[in-house]
Amino acid sequence: MPRLPNTESRRAQIVQAFMPVLARSGYGKATVVEIARQAGLAPGLIHYHFANKREILVSLVNAMVEHAQARFEQLLEQGHGPEARLRAYLDARLALGDGADADLAAAWVMVGAEAVREPEVREVYQRAVGNDLTQLTGLLRDCLVHQNRQVGGAAPLACALLAMMEGAFQLSCATRELMPRGYAAQAAWDCARLGIEAAELMGRKKN
Secondary structure, eight states: OOOOOHHHHHHHHHHHHHHHHHHHHHHHHOOHHHHHHHHTSOHHHHHHHOSSHHHHHHHHHHHHHHHHHHHHHHHHTTOOSHHHHHHHHHHHHHOOSTTOOHHHHHHHHHHHHHHHHOHHHHHHHHHHHHHHHHHHHHHHHHHHHHTTBOSTTHHHHHHHHHHHHHHHHHHHHHSTTTSOTTHHHHHHHHHHHHHHHHSOBTTOOOO
16 A cells, blocks of 8 residues: 555645544544644644634544545445345445444444534534435435335435434443444444335325
8 A cells, every 4th residue: 555645645644643632532622732642743733734623523523434435335245136235235344354343333322422512513514414314315216116116215214224323332432331332333224224115116006
């Protein structure tokens, strides 16, 4: 793998350092000095590479999204067809094994929690969730069309699955000892499959 240019490498180092600081202090109380200490850098270097804390947050969220997307694309190589693509999407976000990262899941939970009270975080979080919702709705629509079913339920089902995923992330951090290991990906797939099978067939008239 080619080495990153120094600027990209330094920015990645800062973003990686921001993750535990965010988890420990929250967005509002996280300081450039604390981020610099975590990264092992001088505070001036943080300011050199990022205009402000929000810019670091955007880069962190983008890194988490890119990680999930890369894992999705890797899992796509194992199967073909709409159902395989939907399963790969759910596994990319919830399954254990290669590419799973508990620290990333914990950081995502913190971003969601901070989004409730910090407008800057909310804007970034909503954009990421909106992109996920669009992608998941499209995958569900493809499955419904493939099974010759009405597609009107794709968006609500996508919302339900996304809520389930967010809840699974929260539980994995807060109640890890209580939840069965590896339950989330299979449970999400079962819910998706049942939702698809419950949709009306194309051409069937409702009473």
